[in-house]
Amino acid sequence: MFKNFQVIVDTVQKSKLNNIVVNSNDLKTFKLSLTINQFNKPIDLTGATVRIAIVKPDNKTIFQDCTITDPTIGTCEVVLNSQAFIISGVYIAEVMIYYGADTVAITGRFSYSVAKGILDNSTVESTNEFQSITKAINDAEYLIEDMRTNGTGIDVEARSGVQTVTTQLVVDTENIGEDSKAWWNPPTQPAMPWGSNGVPPSDNRDPEAFINGLYEPLRLAHPDYITRTNLGLDQSGTYPIWRYELTPKNYTKTIIISGGTHGNEYTGSFCPFRFIYHLVNDWKKYPQLTKIRRNVRIIVHPINNPWSFKNNKRQNSNGVDINRNMDSYWNNITGTSYQIGGTYYKGTAPFSEKESQYLRDSFVEYSEALAYLDFHTINTINAKYINFTPRHKAQFRHIFNDTIQRLWKTGDTIVNGTTAMPTVAVHAALTHDMTTANPEWYNGNYGGNRDSTEMTKCLEWFGNVIIKACDIEHKTTQIDETNPFSIIMQYDKLATPTPIIVDKTAYNNVNHATYDLNLKRHGILKAQGKVTFTLSAPATIGVNPIVYQVNHPELGFSDVKDKTFNEELRLLPAGTHTINFDARFPVVPDNHNSATSARPEKVKFRLRMKSSTGATTPVTIDAWRFYLDYIPSEHGTPTKFVDFTGMEAQAEGSDFVVVFPDPAKYGIGLYDD
Structure with missing residues (x-):
């Protein structure tokens, strides 16, 4: 007697939900009768092998072969072994259909629940290793059942041996070092010409063959670490766009990488895969990769634009350049090359294309990501190392600058620029405060086109950028809060009926010579500059720059308005004159206040002046140039005033x-x- 559940799954659409509940004490009675569809039509399973992968509530994965019952209508069945319902909770499953050695189709996921049985049977810890161990689990099932019923099957010596091996594995793992700041010298890479090492043949360039030949073997071998999501079909309605998630058990941060935004830039897709390959398979060999494998979730978009990959094009099936189809600065690009038929056609509107929409939505889903790297191959600029970051946006650019500096050798040509285009990277930076870039590669500078030498050198460039991106600790908003910056204030008197004048004998604020700053860190504000003015009669002129903060207990307006720490006092004849000043002030962060609190608020710069002639012969301001330089400081007393007078x-x-x-x-x- 079986508990038989009918399940319909689909290779391109979400699987239909089923209300499946079994008991953890069920034994060889939990049967799934599967119907496998594609676009709601049965898939032909002739010549195929079908397996089911199940992720248990403890995040460990098991595999089991299915029996095909009618290949012409896509039906198969499987009686799940006890590992598939050994503990209570929700189980996630997907079905894998193998057609030969290099073609795999994966269905959408479905779930079922296991209720804890009343009987307290012994349980067996399942493996979280990959597929090859699953067979050993199945072979051991009769021993487990024998232990449940008779208490025999595994003797004390065998148990001791297993414990010894397990303990040694734990020790070995704990002894692996971590160092994400060290330079990574990748091993010699295999050549990646068309038709070898998982790369589809040049007369095909099938993006699905690329995915199945390179990424899928990694996922299938490490299902506890790598999962994938079908984001939907591309703009052509032909090719699925895949996203892979490499998720450590206890990760602390997330970064996103991609390739194939321009599908014909093949090295930009091939080389990032080589990094993922080593991260998955060789992380115990390299301390740089060890830290990433244990601590960083990496989201991978292997091919952003599969139709262009297939057709050796820059644009998608609508002729749109995906890297000009995002929202930021889209209205700013109006030249003919950005219009329909142009090389960089930007589309009818931001996010008009499916490929752009999937990327936009992925950034929203993983908005906590600290970095996004979109890898490209370039043929318009022949340089050794090429990189573009968003213009006028705070970025942790050291990850690119340091990598380029380390790689640079005398005679190397470098392009390390910025961009204000509606690119994917610019969108991620401006919308989600990620550190982003387009690291690029020019084929042929090292060896042949994607031969071993070139792939090794490219991976050194791309790989070390990824490693440094994984070491970022904050969103880019942290940069604005923790780094120095300058404000330049300019004024020039034009023909105006209301000039700026100084007509007081005591210090007063000069109209418009003001600037407020909202600071989030303690530090120093340097105020330097010069003011030019015209006297119609001799006078003693005072120039006194001040900085104050409302509610500051010692540096409020009333405390500093008449202080002469930074005063410049001059006796001058009639005519036009310039007085320079150079001042320093301690500043503290702008604080929130309630109706009952009074904490320091914005930093306010004011230029104060006076004239001995007062309103009798006012001073006319002709021009000024002021320079406000903010320097963050954790020093307890960042500015000290000492007076030597007298x-x-x-x-x-x-x-x-x-x-x-x-x-x-x-x-x-x-x-x-």
């Missing part, structure tokens, strides 16, 4: 007083520690 008779070292911070209040001495 201390000429004192011995050096005691010929000044600390004016700020208040030495009596804070114990600030004459000397630094």
Whole structure:
């Protein structure tokens, strides 16, 4: 007697949900009768082999062969062994159809639930290794059952041997070092010409053959680490677009990589695969890869544009350049080459193409990703190392700059530019604050076209960029908050009925000579510059730049408005003059305030001036140039004001007083520690 459940699965569409619940104490009675469709029509299973892969609630994976019952209508069945319902919880399954050694079709996933049986039977820990171990599990089932019923089957010596091997495996794993900052010298790579090493033949260039020949063997061998998602068909309606997820058990960050945005840039697709290959198979050999394998989830889009891969084109089936079809700056590109029929045709609207939409949605799904790398091959610029990052957007560019610097040799040509185009990378950077780039490769600079020498050198460039991207710790917003920046303030008087004047004998703010900053870190604000003005009569002119913060307990407006730490005072004749100033101020972050709190808020720069002639003969401002430089600092006292005035008779070292911070209040001495 079987518990027989009918399940319909599809190779390109989501599988129909089934309400399947079994008991963990069921034994050889859990049967699945499968109907395998493609676009809701039965698939022909003649000559095929069918297997089912099941991920258990403990994230361990098992495999089992299915029996084909009628190949012409795509039906098969499997009686699941006890490993498929050994513990309670939700199980995720997918069906794999093999046609020969190099063609595999995978169905959409379905799930079933296992309720814990009342009887407390012994359980056996299943393996999380890959397929080859599954057969050993099945062979051991009769021993497990014998242990349940008779208590025999595995003697003490055998158990001890298994325990010894397991312990040694744990020790070996724990002894693997991690070092993501070290330079990675990849091993010699195999050549990747058309028709060899998993690459489809040149007269075919089938993107599915590329996926099945390279990525699928990795996934099938490591289902506990690698999964994949069918995002849907491309714009042509012909080719599925796949996304692979390489997920460590306890990852701490995520990055995204892709190739084939321009399908005819084949090295940009082939070389990233070689990195994934070594990450999956050789992570224990290289400390750089060990850290990634254990800590970084990598999302891979192997071919963003499969139709162009197949047809050796830059554009998709609509003639659209996917790397000009995103939203950022789309309206800015208006030349003929971006219009229909042009090399860089941008499409009818941002995200008008399926390929662009899938990438956009993937970024939303993995919006926590810290980096996105879109690899390309270029034929318009002959340079050794080529990279483009988003213009006017904070980026952790050191991962590219450091890699290029390490690779550079005398005579090498480098292109390390920025872009303000509606590219995939620019979209990810501006919309999701990722560090992004288009690392590119020019074929033929090393060896032949994708021969062993060239693939090895390309992998050194692309691979080390990926490794450094995996070492990023923050979104790019962190850069804006932690790095220095400058503000340049400019004014030139034109013909105006309302010039800016100084007509007070005491210091007052100069109209428009103001700037507010919202800072998120402690630091120093340097205020340098010059102001040019015209006097109609001799006068004593004072120029006094100040910086204050509302609610600051010591550097509020009333505290600093008349301080002369940075004053420049000049007695000048009639005429046009320029006074320079150079000042420093401690600053603290802008704080949120409620109705009952009063914490320091925005940093406010003001230029204050006075004239001895006052309103009698006002001073006319002709021009100014001010330079505000913010320097983050974790120093407890980033700025100290000391005054030597009137201390000429004192011995050096005691010929000044600390004016700020208040030495009596804070114990600030004459000397630094």
